[in-house]
Amino acid sequence: MAAPSSGNLRPTNAPVPSDDASSQALNEALGSSLLLVRVLAVVLAAAFVFSCVFTVNPNEVAIVLRFGNPVGQGSEQIKTQGLHWAFPYPIDEIVKIQIGESKVIRATGAWYAISPEDEAAGIMPQPNPSLAPGVDGHVLTSDGNILHVRATLRYKIVNPVAYAFRFSNVTNLLRDTLDNSIHWAAVRYSADAALYKDRVAFRDAIRQRAVDLIERHQVGVSLDTLDVEVAAPAFVKTYFDQVIAAEQDRSRKINEAQGEYDRITREAEGEAKRARDVGLGLSNQLVQAVSADAQFFQQQLVEYRKNPALLRDRLRIAAVSRVLTNAQDKFFQPGRIEELRLNLSREPQTPRKREEPMR
Secondary structure (H helix, E strand, O other), rough: OOOOOOOOOOOOOOOOHHHHHHEEEEHHHHHHHHHHHHHHHHHHHHOOOOOOOOOOOOOOEEEEEOOOOEEEOOHHHHHOOEEEOOOOOOOOOEEEEEEOOOOEEEEEEEEEEEEEEHHOOOOOOOOOOOOOOOOOEEEEEOOOOEEEEEEEEEEOOOOOHHHHHOOOOOOHHHHHHHHHHHHHOOOOOOOHHHHHHHHHHHHHHHHHHHHHHHHHHHOOEEEEEEEEEEEOOHHHHHHHHHHHHHHHHHHHHHHHHHHHHHHHHHHHHHHHHHHHHHHHHHHHHHHHHHHHHHHHHHHHHHHHHHOOHHHHHHHHHHHHHHHHHHHHHHEOOOOOOOOOEEOOOOOOOOOOOOOOOOO
């Protein structure tokens, strides 16, 4: 039996050559690196996916900009409450807009100069004989007077796309719109009307002008409330107050006179109605009595034609019977022929003075 060739067989416990050990270590290192790369890729992919998800709260909407342009058409551009997906920045940019609450704009360009601290404390500025240019705002009225006017506007967003992207600064635009509306309305009303005579119409004119401008520029907001304050310049405020007091006193006296006129008129009409009702009642009573007498005499006419003397005697006896029944004093006058006398006009008795009991 021939012995195995030494070139083909290697003992199992023989040492591994250095080249094979290096290859095995390299393979193991490459396998570990590949696993790490795979795990890292999965982590990066998950992080990428999670970074693309964003949340929209109930009181807001979101608009996704892809390279500066809104994604979608029409209502699809607006992302409402819930989870949404977008590419990370700089591919996509998410713009969130608060729509659930009212926003406030104050226009004070036509108001007198006052610090917030003094206004909160109720401290009015010292009156000056003239306005300070560039400091005290004002408006000119239709009768050439000067007034201070400021307004507070509350609005809500109804078109987020137009509100966010149509103008660079919507707040300044709305403030300028409100200032424009104040000046536009001021030149159409007198100082008296804007101050106290027609304040509601003056405020409505400012509101309507603001609504027209907002709709014309398509700002994407709707007006909720508008508060307007009007004040006279400090150095003439006393005279304006006197005029207002005189007008109020005049209105009060006119109202009192009108009330007195209405009261007297109602009483006179009531008296006239009562007089007419009484007269009508008496008239009806008289007509009924006359009609009854006419009917009675008409019925007696037949008997009268049969025996006129008998009817006269019957009527005389009936009349005497009524007189004797109603007369209180009846007595006979003695004489050759006794006569029955009646006292039809008895004088009233004088009341006797009550005697006081003896003490």
